[in-house]
Amino acid sequence: MILVHTPNPKEVSAYLELFRAALPERHFTSLEQAELADVRHLVAWGLPDGLLARLPRLESLFALGAGVDKLLSRPDLPPGLPVYRLLDGGMAAQMTEYIRYGVLGYQRNMDIYRRQQAAGQWRMLAPRLPADVSVGILGLGEIGAAAARALVHDGYRVSGWSRSPKHLHHVHSLHGESGLDKLLETSDVVACVLPSTPQTRGLLNGEKLSLMRPGAMLINAGRGDLLDQDALLALLGNGHIRCAQLDVFAEEPLPASHPLWRHPAVAVTPHIAAITLRQQAVEQIAAGLRRLAEGGEAEGRVERAQGY
Structure with a gap:
């Protein structure tokens, strides 16, 4: 199961539609509908407090952005969890x-x-x-x-x-x-x-x-x-x-x-120089999920010591 989450429910719905079209064989869901114990991958931007602790089988986290400084500073981020960032996403x-x-x-x-x-x-x-x-x-x-x-x-x-x-x-x-x-x-x-x-x-x-x-x-x-x-x-x-x-x-x-x-x-300008484009972000993350399913490595893995 792959959980997709952002603070905006309409944005989550748009992402779910794109992910399901890109990987119809995989099960994408929202926070409201997810069986948290079954979630293996998380695609997210803006995590609610306490969510990571409720995902015991989580294997990877894909950030819907290129900057991951706020994500890496979270005290509840499991130390060994692979984190992936967008390399471009438009x-x-x-x-x-x-x-x-x-x-x-x-x-x-x-x-x-x-x-x-x-x-x-x-x-x-x-x-x-x-x-x-x-x-x-x-x-x-x-x-x-x-x-x-x-x-x-x-x-x-x-x-x-x-x-x-x-x-x-x-x-x-x-x-x-x-x-x-x-x-x-x-x-x-x-x-x-x-x-x-x-x-x-x-x-x-x-x-x-x-x-x-x-x-x-x-x-x-x-x-x-x-x-x-x-x-x-x-x-x-x-x-x-x-x-x-x-x-x-x-x-x-x-x-x-x-x-x-x-x-x-x-x-x-109000932080608009480069905004994540959904289709391009979905394409990159979908490719990463395929590589992980095949036993490979996804692009964009974050080196935590370097911060990116």
Whole structure:
């Protein structure tokens, strides 16, 4: 038996329909209808407290998302339970669009023009070509690598940073502490798609943000706890960082009183840079369930020590 759960009953019904069509030979059910003692696999997002303890035969947990930091921090998560995350689920294309939007806006000075509009100013700025703009991607997993390749295709000069060395065609790949510093120092736009892990939390603190090239842009579509928001506001205030496009925050929803909402150099979006697409997510998870049934291993298994 395979239990599918999200906090939204309509979403559960939609997922059940797709899973039953993808794997008609398997038994998919909802929390309300499940015999919990018979559940072998769990597909979920947003687990209710106490549920895991009521699943004595559970063999695997598939997360309906790429980020699993909240799931891994649960005290009731069995230590030996295999956890699988989405490697894409339709998110790579969306994230690429989100980053492309920010980079193109920076290249064409749209953030400056919006501020000029608010001030009633009519002033043309010198144009720049994509080749005049260097973009640094923090995180070169499936999603970050897809964005880096797309930006190379668009004609930008692209660098990428990851924990371990990566090799992407026409992408200047960096790693380690010195590699991070170099990327920050040499990029006109820094786009972060890193997950939240013990190693990345607080990574973009005041010291690191101060290394960014004067007049650069920051895009954060990874996790909110990577970024020191107060340090960012200070560097925006003194003009060191020109603008920011932020999709994730330390507290979500972003409190209505937070100054990021009203800062003229900040574009705020409500955690929509890359949303799980049901059909693509079902296809990946269904393939993983088939592999497990055949005695193999599913893609996307989480290394708990690394946090992803």
